[in-house]
Amino acid sequence: MAKPMREPTFWILTALAAEPRHGYGVLQEVSRLTGGQVKLLAGTLYAALDRLTAEGLVEADHDEVVDGRSRRYYRLTSDGATALEAEAERLRLSARTARQQLAAGRPELGPALGRTAAFPKLGRLA
Amino acid sequence: MAKPMREPTFWILTALAAEPRHGYGVLQEVSRLTGGQVKLLAGTLYAALDRLTAEGLVEADHDEVVDGRSRRYYRLTSDGATALEAEAERLRLSARTARQQLAAGRPELGPALGRTAAFPKLGRLA
DNA sequence: CAGCAATATAAAGATCACTTGAGTATGAGG
DNA sequence: CCTCATACTCAAGTGATCTTTATATTGCTG
Numbered sequence: 223m224a225k226p227m228r229e230p231t232f233w234i235l236t237a238l239a240a241e242p243r244h245g246y247g248v249l250q251e252v253s254r255l256t257g258g259q260v261k262l263l264a265g266t267l268y269a270a271l272d273r274l275t276a277e278g279l280v281e282a283d284h285d286e287v288v289d290g291r292s293r294r295y296y297r298l299t300s301d302g303a304t305a306l307e308a309e310a311e312r313l314r315l316s317a318r319t320a321r322q323q324l325a326a327g328r329p330e331l332g333p334a335l336g337r338t339a340a341f342p343k344l345g346r347l348a
Numbered sequence: 349m350a351k352p353m354r355e356p357t358f359w360i361l362t363a364l365a366a367e368p369r370h371g372y373g374v375l376q377e378v379s380r381l382t383g384g385q386v387k388l389l390a391g392t393l394y395a396a397l398d399r400l401t402a403e404g405l406v407e408a409d410h411d412e413v414v415d416g417r418s419r420r421y422y423r424l425t426s427d428g429a430t431a432l433e434a435e436a437e438r439l440r441l442s443a444r445t446a447r448q449q450l451a452a453g454r455p456e457l458g459p460a461l462g463r464t465a466a467f468p469k470l471g472r473l474a
Numbered sequence: 475c476a477g478c479a480a481t482a483t484a485a486a487g488a489t490c491a492c493t494t495g496a497g498t499a500t501g502a503g504g
Numbered sequence: 505c506c507t508c509a510t511a512c513t514c515a516a517g518t519g520a521t522c523t524t525t526a527t528a529t530t531g532c533t534g
Contacts, residue, residue: 223385226354226355228352228354228491228492229352229492230491230492231491231492232442232446233442235446236442236445236446236449237449239446239449239450239452239453240449240450240452240453241453244511244512245511245512246509246510246511246512249511255445255449256445259349263492263493263494264511264512264513265492265493265494265495265496265513265514265515266491266492266493267512268511268512268513268514269491269492269513269514270491270492273491288510288511289500289501289502289510290499290500290501291499291500291501291510291511291512292511292512293510293511293512294511294512298453303450303453306446306450307446307447307450309446310442310443310446310447310450311443313439313440313442313443313446314439314440314443314444316358316359316362316436316439317436317437317439317440317443318440319362319381319382320358320361320362320365320432320433320435320436320439321433321436323362323363323365323366323381324365324366324429324432324433324436326365326366327365327366327367327424327429354520354521355521356520356521357520357521370482370483371482371483372480372481372482372483375482389521389522389523390482390483390484391484391485391486391521391522391523391524391525392520392521392522393483394482394483394484394485395484395485395520395521396520396521399520414481414482415481415529415530415531416528416529416530417481417482417483417528417529417530418482418483419481419482419483420482420483475533475534476533476534477532477533477534478531478532478533478534479530479531479532479533480529480530480531480532481528481529481530481531482527482528482529483526483527483528484525484526484527485524485525485526486523486524486525486526487522487523487524487525488521488522488523488524489520489521489522489523490519490520490521490522491518491519491520491521492517492518492519492520493516493517493518493519494515494516494517494518495514495515495516495517496513496514496515496516497512497513497514497515498511498512498513498514499510499511499512500509500510500511501508501509501510502507502508502509502510503506503507503508503509504505504506504507504508
């Protein structure tokens with residue numbers, strides 16, 4: 223199992239999932255995707271892009287100059303897409319488990335559903 | 349907005365959500381809840397319990413001695429429950445957004461059933 | 475009964491993504 | 505002119521986690 227991603231890393235990969243973007247474009251896309259709730263810092267972003275490139279989760283797509291400013295575009299690699307899918311699934315299951323446990327701890331208003339299951343180890347279906 | 353939790357912190361709170369437990373019991377509960385996929389380390393656990401107590405997200409419940417070993421039980425505070433609920437919701441939304449973006453990036457096989465990003469796609473420069 | 479696993483907690487140092495804060499440079503708009 | 509937005513870079517500091525080590529008791533097994 224891969225180590226869990228930190229929030230900035232998760233959002234950088236998510237911002238690149240639909241199409242290639244340059245660094246500053248990632249900043250804007252993350253802000254847009256999160257309704258302004260997550261704002262990456264420049265220092266975090268560029269360091270993370272270098273690290274993710276070294277890890278093979280993203281790669282440089284092409285460079286271009288717009289209005290005299292150079293941009294470097296990055297795209298998600300297939301390893302990056304796989305890692306992001308796995309992370310999204312991990313988050314989904316984690317959220318579900320937390321909700322179940324919280325419900326189990328609240329004033330029991332009656333026998334709810336079966337005992338709290340968990341992370342399926344193998345293919346499952348919920 | 350509170351800072352996102354790291355994985356061990358999230359699972360410690362989740363393990364305490366249904367009922368008070370002692371440190372070692374948290375270790376076992378986390379392993380159970382995650383189907384053995386997450387195993388907290390003792391060093392991480394006890395340091396985190398101290399930190400979370402200082403932050404008011406958990407608090408000591410009572411001490412007891414079982415088979416000659418002393419246990420210290422902890423319980424989630426109401427602030428802790430609120431924080432965990434918020435975190436679970438954040439995870440749920442993050443997972444959903446990542447999935448949508450990944451779907452938007454995959455070869456479009458036709459109009460999606462659910463809904464892909466209902467956001468403007470092209471436009472900015474290019 | 476010796477030895478090891480499991481139970482139960484504690485604490486020191488290392489690690490590394492992230493934060494903070496500063497800097498460089500161009501172009502657009504008031 | 506001056507400021508904001510764009511676009512990227514780098515160094516130092518932070519902090520939760522990881523790693524390792526230590527302590528002590530009980531239960532199981534050879």
